[in-house]
Amino acid sequence: MRKSTFDANFHNLDEIREFVAETARQAGFSDKEIYSIQLAADEASTNIIEHAYAGIENGKIEIDCSIEGDELKIVMRDNGKSFDPSSVPEPNVKADLSERKIGGLGMYLMRKLMDEVTYESLPKTGNVLTLIKRKGGAG
Amino acid sequence: MEITTKKFKSCDMVVVKGRVDSSTAPQLTEALEGITGDGRFKIVLDMSALEYMSSAGFRALLSGQRVCKRYNRGEIVLAVVPERVKEALELAGFTELFKTFDDAVEAVGHF
Secondary structure (H helix, E strand, C coil): CEEEEEECCHHHHHHHHHHHHHHHHHCCCCHHHHHHHHHHHHHHHHHHHHHHCCCCCCCEEEEEEEEECCEEEEEEEECCCCCCHHHCCCCCCCCCCCCCCCCCHHHHHHHHHCCEEEEEEECCCEEEEEEEEECCCCC | CEEEEEECCCCEEEEEEEEECCCCHHHHHHHHHHHHHCCCCEEEEECCCEEEECHHHHHHHHHHHHHHHHHHCCEEEEECCCHHHHHHHHHCCCCCCCCEECCHHHHHHCC
């Protein structure tokens, strides 16, 4: 398992994407799958920085990447504000330009690009987001 | 990410190179606003050297498109969209909101 901690800052998104891509590359995921994994990890980190750590300075994102069989598992932990993912309405991706809302798009993409997305918020461990991608799976 | 802009008679071209994410998307917004602020609303976004775009980039495109299309005064069109970026735009339902061209010259000719 590879583990790394990043400052919750948009400037670190490049590094976060590279960190998850490296594990995926070593595990033999395709270029298309690697792009999906990078995009999902980016959207997840962006949400943490924008929402969990809104108004909070010096936040950290701890990321674990592991491979088990054909499965890549990314676990992201933060100590920011928790949220209820079911409260994020699914965006209408067929709406007209004027009706189109961008909120919730990150979460939507994450769910489409990955095979499993789970989130839990516990007082002891903070917020834990788990993203799973299987070779030849979704997205 | 690197942005260059070119002014043509019929439209403006924005060439975006590298990666657009939450850290760099504000520069794309700024480039688009620079053009629309000048009263020019026909824009070709050349994506041939674009490596990556997250929903932060989509957001910049969406607000730009709203401004350009208002009063039917113009639009943003996308040229040479890389395969991976196109797939993500499709997932987000964004390919319905933008005309796309395989060639930048062809895109300029659209205006």
